[in-house]
Amino acid sequence: MDIQAYISSGKLELFVLGDLNETEQQEVLAMAKKYPEINQEILAIEDAMLAIDQASAVSPSPKLKDKIFDTLESEDKAPIPLSSEEAKASSEKASNIKAVSTSNPWKTFAVAASVVAVISVSTAIYYANQYFAVEQRFAIALQQNAVLAEEMQTNQVQLKELNSGMEKFISGDFEKILMKGEDFPMQKDAAVDVFWDKDSKEVLLSVNQLASLDPTNDYQLWAIGEEGPIGIGLVDPGKKFDLQIMDIASDAQAFAITIEPKGGSESPTLEKLVVLGEVS
Numbered sequence: 581m582d583i584q585a586y587i588s589s590g591k592l593e594l595f596v597l598g599d600l601n602e603t604e605q606q607e608v609l610a611m612a613k614k615y616p617e618i619n620q621e622i623l624a625i626e627d628a629m630l631a632i633d634q635a636s637a638v639s640p641s642p643k644l645k646d647k648i649f650d651t652l653e654s655e656d657k658a659p660i661p662l663s664s665e666e667a668k669a670s671s672e673k674a675s676n677i678k679a680v681s682t683s684n685p686w687k688t689f690a691v692a693a694s695v696v697a698v699i700s701v702s703t704a705i706y707y708a709n710q711y712f713a714v715e716q717r718f719a720i721a722l723q724q725n726a727v728l729a730e731e732m733q734t735n736q737v738q739l740k741e742l743n744s745g746m747e748k749f750i751s752g753d754f755e756k757i758l759m760k761g762e763d764f765p766m767q768k769d770a771a772v773d774v775f776w777d778k779d780s781k782e783v784l785l786s787v788n789q790l791a792s793l794d795p796t797n798d799y800q801l802w803a804i805g806e807e808g809p810i811g812i813g814l815v816d817p818g819k820k821f822d823l824q825i826m827d828i829a830s831d832a833q834a835f836a837i838t839i840e841p842k843g844g845s846e847s848p849t850l851e852k853l854v855v856l857g858e859v860s
Contacts, residue, residue: 583617583618586611587617587618591604591608592608592618592621592625595608595622596622596625596626596629608622753779754775754776754782755775755776755778756774757773757775757835757858758771758857759772759835759836759837759855759856760855761854761855763856764854764855766839766852766853767789769789770789770790770837770855771788771789772786772787772788772789772837772857773785773786773788774801776829776832776859780828781829781830782825783803783812783813783827783828783829783835784823784824785813785815785823785824786821786823787817787819787820787822790817790837790854791817792817793817795842796841797839797841798815798839798840798841798842798844799814799815799816799817799840799854800813800814800815800838800840800844801813801814801815801836802835802836802837802838802848803832803835804832804834804836805829805830805831805833806831807831809836809848811827811844812828812829813826814843814844815837832859833858834856834858835856835859836853836857837854837855837856838850838852838853839854
């Protein structure tokens, strides 16, 4: 017999609450007489129920007390049918066993206390879930705000650059130089516009189509004059149709873009020429 398993089954609590049928009650009583551990567990459960009642209920009148104890005494005297083996075992352990009643006058108080406990636990779980849900939504909102702030800052920088480029473009006398990649094997569909002011030497650039590069390479713009190609800045292929401000070009008969190692080169890699446009 696994006594601990029997104690943990919940049957003893139901017995104390009076929720077992007659056969099950007789079974529990027999087990309590046979095993002291079970009897002690029943007594402990009853003591707990009594403590709940004493903490929350109004003290019963003397008349009600007498009635309750008379009921307990009558129930204690009720005979319990046992087999011959159970009777023998119970006689050997009779000195160590306290009789247990088959019904409990504190059932109403115990049930009420159980209901209150269940409601309290359920309420605590509900508000805990609400708290963590709100906390999670707050964290997500903070993250979204950080992303929006970063995007706003990026947009402000881009707008400032665009405004700067537009101001230069409007106030200057720029010549548009079309640069295409249809004559070169690197990117047949590449298309970039360069705007050059021969008086101020300022250069603006607008990307129409350039493929993305891996992180180890950059596009570099070259001004080709009498002294040969001179690098005048790196080109961002992601800023399409924006005016990118490049370095000044004192002399230029043509402009070209090549693919160079990250950061640019001192001289162009002609094998990686992407686009070329001549100044009229």
